[in-house]
Amino acid sequence: MHYKLTIISAGAGFGKTTLVSQWLTNCEQPVTWLSLEEGDNVLARFLTYLFVALRKIEANIGEGVIGLLQSSQLPPIDSILGSLINDLSSVQSDFILVLDDYHVINAHPIDHAIEFLLEHIPPQMHLVLTTREEPRLSIARLRARGQLTEVRAADLRFTSFEAAKFLNYVMGLDLSAEEIALLESRTEGWIAGLQLAALSMQDHKDVSGFIQTFTGSHYFILDYLVEEVLQKQPQNIQTFLLHTSILERLCGPLCDAVLGWGDEEHITSPGQEVLERLENANLFIIPLDNERRWYRYHHLFAEVLRRQHLSSIADAKRSIAPLHIRASIWYEDNHFELDAFHHAIAANDISRAARLIEGGEIPLLFRGAVTPVLNWLESLSMKELDARPSLWVMYASALLSVGQVAGVEQKLVFAENALQDIEQDVKTLDLIGHIAAIRATLAVSKHQAETIIDESRRALDHLHPDNLPVRTATTWTMGYAYQLQGDRAAARKAYIEALSISQNIGHVIITIMTTLGLGNIHEGDNQLYVAAETYRQALTLAGDPSLPVACEAHLGLARIYYEWNDLDKAEWHGQQAIQLSRQFENTDRSVASEVFLARLKFVQGEAANATAILDNAEQVARLNHFSYQISEIEAVRVQIFLGQGQLDRFAQLVTKYELPISQARIHLAQGNAFSALTLLESLLQEAEEKGWNDERLRLMVLQALAHRANGERDKAIQVVGDILSMAKSGGFLRLFIDEGLPMKSLLTEAAIQGMIPDYTRKLKLAFEMERKRVLSQGKHTHNEPLIEPLSERELKVLQLIAEGYSNQEISQILFIALDTVKGHNRRIYGKLQVQRRTEAVARAREYGLL
Structure with a gap:
C-alpha cells in the first residue's frame, strides 16, 4: 500500500484473482474492482467501466465525462484522465483500484491511459493489476523508483x-x-x-x-x-456450459435466449437457476456484481468450453452462428446495441450487423462505437460492401467522424457506383441524400459556401423525412453556408431549427455545432453577454474534458474577454482553443486560434512573438491551402505594421490583399482624412444593408477618428455618441482602447457633453488601467536610452501628436507659432530617428515615453 502499483503476474489458473479477493477481505481501505475482458479494448468502453467502478469510491467521480464517452469523437485521453486525477485527488481516504485480468487488454491507447494514471496517481490511491502476461507499462522505471510491489508465479505456486x-x-x-x-x-x-x-x-x-x-x-x-x-456433468449442464461459452458475460435471461428457453413459461429464469447452481458448485464461474445478476466464466474454463464446443460439432461455423444470432437479438431487445452488433459479426450476419450500425434514431457509430464499426467495415471485401451501398456510406461517415477525411470521397464514389446497379426506391434515395450530406460537411471545413448549399439542398431533396439525424446535420450545414455568405438572418433561422430537432433526438454533436453557430450570430449582433453565455452552454455540452469541437467556443470567449479587456482570460481561452483545434485533421481551426493569439500578444507588447506566431500560422495556411485564413492573418499583420509606424509595408499588404478597413486606416495615417471618410461611407452603407452590426460598429469608430482628423470635431463627437449607444449593452472596451489617445480625447469631450456618463466613466477608468498596464510591463524594444533626451516641451508636443492633433491645433493649444510646432516636430523626429508622425508615436511607445 505504500507503493503506487502492485502487479500479480502469472499464467492462467494461478489464483491471482482469489489471492487479491482474500487479501482485500481483510483490508480496511475502500476497494473498487473492475474485471476486464476482450471487449474492453475499445477505449470508450474501458473508460466508461473505469469511471463506473471508481464511482463506488466517490459518487461524483467522472461527473460530466461519462456521457462524452458515448460521442462519435472521443475527447483527448490526457484531458479525460486529467479530469479523473483531479476528482481522485479530492477523495479523503486511502482506497484501492483493482484491474483484474489486464492481459486481455491489447489496445495501446488503454496502456497509455494506465501509464498516465500511474504517473499522476494521487498518494491516497493504490492500483492493483492481475495479469497473465507482463503488462506493456514502464515496470522497470517503477521498480527503480521503489514504487512497485510484484507477486510472480513463483510466489503463487502452492507448496x-x-x-x-x-x-x-x-x-x-x-x-x-x-x-x-x-x-x-x-x-x-x-x-x-x-x-x-x-x-x-x-x-x-x-x-x-x-x-x-x-x-x-x-x-x-x-x-x-x-x-x-x-x-x-449432467447433459443439460454440459449443453448449457458449451452453448453459453460464446458469451463474454452471462445473465439468466440472456442464457435463456441463447439456449432457446425464452419461449417456455417459467416463474423464474431457468438460466439464472443454473448460474447460481454453477456458482455454488465452484464450477469456474465468477459473479460480476453483488446482486448475482451478471457472471462470467473463468477465462481458462471458458477457453476450454469453446474449444470443446468447436470440436464436438461437424460444421462449427453453421452450428454456432444461431447462438450468436439469438444473443444478438436479446442484446438488441434490451438496448445493448453494441453487444448485439458484436454477436451479429460473430455470426457473419452482414445484413443484421448493417442494420444495427444504422441504429434507431441515432446511428451506432454516433454513440461511441465508431472504432468497432470502422474495424468491421475495413474487414469486409469490396464485393460485400458493393452488395450493400449503405455500408459504403456508413464507411465514409465513420471516417469523417474520426477525422480521416482523406478517404471519405473515395468511399462515397464507391457507394455511388454500387447504387447504379440498384433500382431506385425510398432507401436508395435516402442514401443519395446521405452522400450529399457528407459532402456538404466536408465543404464546411473548407468554408466553401456554394458547395455546401448545393450539396445540402441535394441532401434535403433526397433524404427520407424520418432520417432526422442526417437532415438535422444538413440544416446546420446550410446555416453555416448562409453565415459565410453574410446572410445572418437565414443562418440564425437554420441554426435554431437544427438546434430544436437535435435536442429532441439527442444528437449531441449537432446540438453543440448549432449552439456555436448561434453564439457567433449573437457576437456579430454585438450581444456579447448573450454570446458568452451561449458559448458557455456549448462548453457544457462538450463536457470536461472537452471534445475538440469546443475549440470554437473557447475562441469565441477569447474574443469576448479580449473586448471586455480581461486579457488574462482571453489568453487562457485562446490557448485552450489552440490545443483542442490541433486534434482536427485538415481544418484551419488551429490557424484561426493562432491569429487571435498573435493579435493579443501584440497588444501585450510582444510584437516579435506576435510576428513569429503569424509567420507560423501563414506557413501552415499556405501549405494546407487554407485561403480563408490568409486575409485574417494579413489583417493582424497590418495592425502590427501600423503600430510600429511601418507605413510602406502596411500599404503594400493592404493593396495586395484588398483589406478595405485597413485601407481607411492608411488614409488616416497618411493624413488623408477625406479619402478615409469617402471609403468608410460606402463600407458603412453595405454593413447597414446586410445587418452586420459588428462591422458597422468598427467602421463607425474609424469614421469618428476620420471626422476628427478632418477638423470636424462636432461630427466626430456625434458619431461617438452613436457608438456609445450601440456598444454599451455589449460592454465593449477594447473597441475604444485600441484606438489610443485620439479616441480617448473624443471620449473626454463626449463625457463633458454628458453622453452616457456611466459608460464614459467606465471607459476613462479602462484607459487609465491600460496606461498602468503598459507602464508596468516595462517591455520596450529599445533598452538603451536616447542619445539626446526629449525636452519637456517636446514631450508635450509628442503627446498631442499621439492624441491625433494637427500642427495647427497644437499651436493653438500651446499658444505657440505654427513654425515653432514644426520645429519641435523636426527635433522630435531627429532624436527618435524617424521621418513621420506615426513612426514617432510608435518609437515613443517603444521607449516608454507615452
Whole structure:
C-alpha cells in the first residue's frame, strides 16, 4: 500500500484473482474492482467501466465525462484522465483500484491511459493489476523508483503444505502426504490444476491410481479434465456450459435466449437457476456484481468450453452462428446495441450487423462505437460492401467522424457506383441524400459556401423525412453556408431549427455545432453577454474534458474577454482553443486560434512573438491551402505594421490583399482624412444593408477618428455618441482602447457633453488601467536610452501628436507659432530617428515615453 502499483503476474489458473479477493477481505481501505475482458479494448468502453467502478469510491467521480464517452469523437485521453486525477485527488481516504485480468487488454491507447494514471496517481490511491502476461507499462522505471510491489508465479505456486490444506480441508479429500507431494509435483503448484484434479477425484474410486496417471503439461491436464470434469456433468449442464461459452458475460435471461428457453413459461429464469447452481458448485464461474445478476466464466474454463464446443460439432461455423444470432437479438431487445452488433459479426450476419450500425434514431457509430464499426467495415471485401451501398456510406461517415477525411470521397464514389446497379426506391434515395450530406460537411471545413448549399439542398431533396439525424446535420450545414455568405438572418433561422430537432433526438454533436453557430450570430449582433453565455452552454455540452469541437467556443470567449479587456482570460481561452483545434485533421481551426493569439500578444507588447506566431500560422495556411485564413492573418499583420509606424509595408499588404478597413486606416495615417471618410461611407452603407452590426460598429469608430482628423470635431463627437449607444449593452472596451489617445480625447469631450456618463466613466477608468498596464510591463524594444533626451516641451508636443492633433491645433493649444510646432516636430523626429508622425508615436511607445 505504500507503493503506487502492485502487479500479480502469472499464467492462467494461478489464483491471482482469489489471492487479491482474500487479501482485500481483510483490508480496511475502500476497494473498487473492475474485471476486464476482450471487449474492453475499445477505449470508450474501458473508460466508461473505469469511471463506473471508481464511482463506488466517490459518487461524483467522472461527473460530466461519462456521457462524452458515448460521442462519435472521443475527447483527448490526457484531458479525460486529467479530469479523473483531479476528482481522485479530492477523495479523503486511502482506497484501492483493482484491474483484474489486464492481459486481455491489447489496445495501446488503454496502456497509455494506465501509464498516465500511474504517473499522476494521487498518494491516497493504490492500483492493483492481475495479469497473465507482463503488462506493456514502464515496470522497470517503477521498480527503480521503489514504487512497485510484484507477486510472480513463483510466489503463487502452492507448496506441499499449502496443497495439503487445499486438497484435504477445502476440497474435502483424504490424501496421504506422498499423494499430495506427487500431485503437487505434477501440477507444479498450479492451483487451477489442483482444483480441477480435486473435482475429478471427489467421485473417483481409485484416487491413488488417478494420481499415478495424472501427468503432463497444462494443455494435457485441460484436455484430460474436460473428460473427467466437464463430461461428468449432467447433459443439460454440459449443453448449457458449451452453448453459453460464446458469451463474454452471462445473465439468466440472456442464457435463456441463447439456449432457446425464452419461449417456455417459467416463474423464474431457468438460466439464472443454473448460474447460481454453477456458482455454488465452484464450477469456474465468477459473479460480476453483488446482486448475482451478471457472471462470467473463468477465462481458462471458458477457453476450454469453446474449444470443446468447436470440436464436438461437424460444421462449427453453421452450428454456432444461431447462438450468436439469438444473443444478438436479446442484446438488441434490451438496448445493448453494441453487444448485439458484436454477436451479429460473430455470426457473419452482414445484413443484421448493417442494420444495427444504422441504429434507431441515432446511428451506432454516433454513440461511441465508431472504432468497432470502422474495424468491421475495413474487414469486409469490396464485393460485400458493393452488395450493400449503405455500408459504403456508413464507411465514409465513420471516417469523417474520426477525422480521416482523406478517404471519405473515395468511399462515397464507391457507394455511388454500387447504387447504379440498384433500382431506385425510398432507401436508395435516402442514401443519395446521405452522400450529399457528407459532402456538404466536408465543404464546411473548407468554408466553401456554394458547395455546401448545393450539396445540402441535394441532401434535403433526397433524404427520407424520418432520417432526422442526417437532415438535422444538413440544416446546420446550410446555416453555416448562409453565415459565410453574410446572410445572418437565414443562418440564425437554420441554426435554431437544427438546434430544436437535435435536442429532441439527442444528437449531441449537432446540438453543440448549432449552439456555436448561434453564439457567433449573437457576437456579430454585438450581444456579447448573450454570446458568452451561449458559448458557455456549448462548453457544457462538450463536457470536461472537452471534445475538440469546443475549440470554437473557447475562441469565441477569447474574443469576448479580449473586448471586455480581461486579457488574462482571453489568453487562457485562446490557448485552450489552440490545443483542442490541433486534434482536427485538415481544418484551419488551429490557424484561426493562432491569429487571435498573435493579435493579443501584440497588444501585450510582444510584437516579435506576435510576428513569429503569424509567420507560423501563414506557413501552415499556405501549405494546407487554407485561403480563408490568409486575409485574417494579413489583417493582424497590418495592425502590427501600423503600430510600429511601418507605413510602406502596411500599404503594400493592404493593396495586395484588398483589406478595405485597413485601407481607411492608411488614409488616416497618411493624413488623408477625406479619402478615409469617402471609403468608410460606402463600407458603412453595405454593413447597414446586410445587418452586420459588428462591422458597422468598427467602421463607425474609424469614421469618428476620420471626422476628427478632418477638423470636424462636432461630427466626430456625434458619431461617438452613436457608438456609445450601440456598444454599451455589449460592454465593449477594447473597441475604444485600441484606438489610443485620439479616441480617448473624443471620449473626454463626449463625457463633458454628458453622453452616457456611466459608460464614459467606465471607459476613462479602462484607459487609465491600460496606461498602468503598459507602464508596468516595462517591455520596450529599445533598452538603451536616447542619445539626446526629449525636452519637456517636446514631450508635450509628442503627446498631442499621439492624441491625433494637427500642427495647427497644437499651436493653438500651446499658444505657440505654427513654425515653432514644426520645429519641435523636426527635433522630435531627429532624436527618435524617424521621418513621420506615426513612426514617432510608435518609437515613443517603444521607449516608454507615452
